[in-house]
Amino acid sequence: MKSDVADFSLAPQGKKRILWADNDMPVLASIRQRFAKSKPLKGKNVSACLHITAETANLARTLKAGGANVVLCASNPLSTQDDVAASLVKDFQIPVFAVCGENRSTYYKHIYAAIDHKPVITFDDGADLVNELHTSRKKDSFRIIASMEETTTGVIRLRALANAGKLKFPVIAVNDAASKHLFDNRYGTGQSTVDGIIRATDLLMAGSKVVAAGYGWCGRGFAMRARGMGAIVIVTEIDPVKAIEAVMDGFEVMPMAQAAKVGNLFVTLTGNKNVIRAEHFRAMRDGAIVANSGHFNVEIDIPALKKMSKKLNRGVRNHVDEYILKNNKRIFLLAEGRLVNLAAAEGHPASVMDMSFATQALEAEYVVKNEGKLAVAVHNVPIEIEQKVCTLKLRSMSIGIDRLTAEQVEYLASSGEGT
Numbered sequence: 285m286k287s288d289v290a291d292f293s294l295a296p297q298g299k300k301r302i303l304w305a306d307n308d309m310p311v312l313a314s315i316r317q318r319f320a321k322s323k324p325l326k327g328k329n330v331s332a333c334l335h336i337t338a339e340t341a342n343l344a345r346t347l348k349a350g351g352a353n354v355v356l357c358a359s360n361p362l363s364t365q366d367d368v369a370a371s372l373v374k375d376f377q378i379p380v381f382a383v384c385g386e387n388r389s390t391y392y393k394h395i396y397a398a399i400d401h402k403p404v405i406t407f408d409d410g411a412d413l414v415n416e417l418h419t420s421r422k423k424d425s426f427r428i429i430a431s432m433e434e435t436t437t438g439v440i441r442l443r444a445l446a447n448a449g450k451l452k453f454p455v456i457a458v459n460d461a462a463s464k465h466l467f468d469n470r471y472g473t474g475q476s477t478v479d480g481i482i483r484a485t486d487l488l489m490a491g492s493k494v495v496a497a498g499y500g501w502c503g504r505g506f507a508m509r510a511r512g513m514g515a516i517v518i519v520t521e522i523d524p525v526k527a528i529e530a531v532m533d534g535f536e537v538m539p540m541a542q543a544a545k546v547g548n549l550f551v552t553l554t555g556n557k558n559v560i561r562a563e564h565f566r567a568m569r570d571g572a573i574v575a576n577s578g579h580f581n582v583e584i585d586i587p588a589l590k591k592m593s594k595k596l597n598r599g600v601r602n603h604v605d606e607y608i609l610k611n612n613k614r615i616f617l618l619a620e621g622r623l624v625n626l627a628a629a630e631g632h633p634a635s636v637m638d639m640s641f642a643t644q645a646l647e648a649e650y651v652v653k654n655e656g657k658l659a660v661a662v663h664n665v666p667i668e669i670e671q672k673v674c675t676l677k678l679r680s681m682s683i684g685i686d687r688l689t690a691e692q693v694e695y696l697a698s699s700g701e702g703t
């Protein structure tokens with residue numbers, strides 16, 4: 285079996301991690317059991333460009349149980365858990381092309397290896413694989429039944445492609461499913477971003493002035509969790525609706541130029557570029573910590589930071605680089621500006637990825653059932669799949685909810701008076 289992983293001797297540790305995560309992924313496990321019997325993906329070649337984590341391993345196991353021939357490659361050069369990658373190949377016979385810390389050329393070599401697998405279904409976290417299927421590897425796009433997209437930034441890229449009339453096959457905005465972003469982006473990114481920052485820095489959150497750039501799903505989750513640990517949280521936004529929401533949620537809201545002067549810790553969660561730039565670094569206090577949890581490493585203007593620094597001390601702590609500005613102020617950049625929750629911690633907790641990846645697995649079954657019927661467009665996940673995932677999750681937590689009575693069904697469907 286062809287693959288490229290860092291070190292096979294790490295496999296036993298990776299297997300333990302995969303099985304530990306599986307304990308917290310009961311919804312996906314129940315789908316895996318069903319898939320093993322009904323084989324809805326039988327004989328389908330699947331290439332998944334995702335963060336290679338223990339949770340992704342359990343998604344890959346589920347797709348394989350459903351009869352798919354699965355190959356994985358990394359969706360970020362720094363997020364691969366090398367032990368998990370080794371175990372996937374050795375213990376689960378799933379080829380993986382991913383090495384933590386790989387350079388740009390290896391990163392793309394791995395994506396091409398996943399395309400060489402001749403997939404009919406693809407999964408992306410950020411649309412890098414689909415992007416190659418629309419550029420350098422156009423000739424391989426004709427086979428694709430559909431492609432699943434896991435994150436906000438990927439969906440934005442795909443909608444741009446569709447709007448330009450260039451999309452070549454149906455794609456599914458899995459990120460936009462309620463069973464995904466409401467939980468994964470908010471509670472998953474919220475908790476794991478705090479986790480990554482603390483592991484990297486040992487920062488005391490209580491009393492820290494924390495600036496959260498962006499008050500979307502991820503930003504809300506992070507701001508909420510940082511406040512829960514006693515931080516004084518300031519939010520920056522460009523959308524007046526989100527800004528007023530942050531105000532009414534009890535956060536201070538101000539432009540970055542102002543926040544830069546007061547924050548100790550800055551975290552970008554916007555999906556946008558150059559949110560923190562030279563003028564902001566210049567205004568920051570000595571020792572300010574800067575991190576990103578948005579998809580790409582473009583939210584912090586690192587080239588500008590390099591340019592205005594007289595010295596760069598790499599690795600003053602694991603995942604921490606010290607930039608010394610010409611005025612002697614120090615700025616600490618975490619995880620080279622890449623997703624701090626995946627680079628410096630373990631990404632989202634398994635319990636929340638259970639819902640995201642259950643949505644992904646059911647969606648894969650759906651696109652195979654509907655092969656040839658989906659228009660070339662960006663599709664939403666059908667509501668039935670969102671509800672199924674939430675129902676199964678509640679069941680796994682032994683939580684029941686009420687059902688509408690016949691009278692209530694009639695009442696809600698009527699336009700009568702409120703008597």
Ligand SMILES: NC(=O)c1ccc[n+]([C@@H]2O[C@H](COP(=O)([O-])OP(=O)(O)OC[C@H]3O[C@@H](n4cnc5c(N)ncnc54)[C@H](O)[C@@H]3O)[C@@H](O)[C@H]2O)c1
Nearest residue numbers: 435436437498500501502521522523554555556577578579
């Ligand atoms: N770290 C992770 O594991 C993880 C998980 C899910 C999503 N993501 C990524 O995080 C990013 C945000 O995702 P989301 O689901 O919260 O998106 P979202 O669209 O819900 O929120 C983004 C917010 O950022 C705001 N924004 C844009 N430009 C800004 C700027 N210059 N200054 C301040 N605010 C600005 C937008 O108005 C919006 O409210 C995306 O790149 C997404 O792919 C990361």
